[in-house]
Amino acid sequence: MCLNPSLEKVRFVLEFVRYGASRCVEYKRKDLSWLKELAQRERTRQRKLHELAASGEHELKASPGRHCAWCPLLLKGCPVAKTNPYSQMTAEERLRFALWLQEAEKQNTKVLKDLMVERGLICYRDGNQGAYVADFVPVEKRFYPYRDAVAILDEWFRTHPPMSRA
Ligand code: SF4
Numbered sequence: 135m136c137l138n139p140s141l142e143k144v145r146f147v148l149e150f151v152r153y154g155a156s157r158c159v160e161y162k163r164k165d166l167s168w169l170k171e172l173a174q175r176e177r178t179r180q181r182k183l184h185e186l187a188a189s190g191e192h193e194l195k196a197s198p199g200r201h202c203a204w205c206p207l208l209l210k211g212c213p214v215a216k217t218n219p220y221s222q223m224t225a226e227e228r229l230r231f232a233l234w235l236q237e238a239e240k241q242n243t244k245v246l247k248d249l250m251v252e253r254g255l256i257c258y259r260d261g262n263q264g265a266y267v268a269d270f271v272p273v274e275k276r277f278y279p280y281r282d283a284v285a286i287l288d289e290w291f292r293t294h295p296p297m298s299r300a
Pocket residue numbers: 196197198199201202205206207208211212213214215218221
């Protein structure tokens with residue numbers, strides 16, 4: 135609006151990448167004065183932060199999160215790389231790891247089921263006294279002879295044409 139006097143309002147969609155949320159705001163010409171004031175104040179604060187970082191006296195804290203996916207320092211230069219879960223692997227390595235976990239889970243479940251067949255219920259208690267149990271859970275299943283079921287379904291579809299089913 136400062137550069138274009140014909141504009142009366144501007145609409146912004148702000149993306150808060152760290153929190154995965156977005157917010158829409160609209161500013162009118164009458165908001166210009168306080169917006170300028172706010173921008174100048176924030177610019178001063180930003181400059182101070184840059185000076186602090188450049189002086190090396192204060193260590194600026196980095197906090198990892200979803201926003202790391204866009205950060206150019208992610209795989210090289212992140213100050214908290216050692217503990218940042220986003221910088222431990224590349225995206226491709228993550229996918230490979232996910233596939234490996236999937237396969238490991240399948241294999242582990244298969245072995246666990248074989249052990250349960252042999253030994254019955256398996257219990258485990260962790261250091262916090264949390265109890266975990268692996269056991270077969272009966273699932274009720276019903277089977278209907280195909281020949282009988284088809285005749286019943288045919289009859290149902292015949293007496294319930296698509297229009298009357300809605
Ligand atoms: S990768 Fe590191 S430097 Fe980049 S946003 Fe994440 S925590 Fe901050």
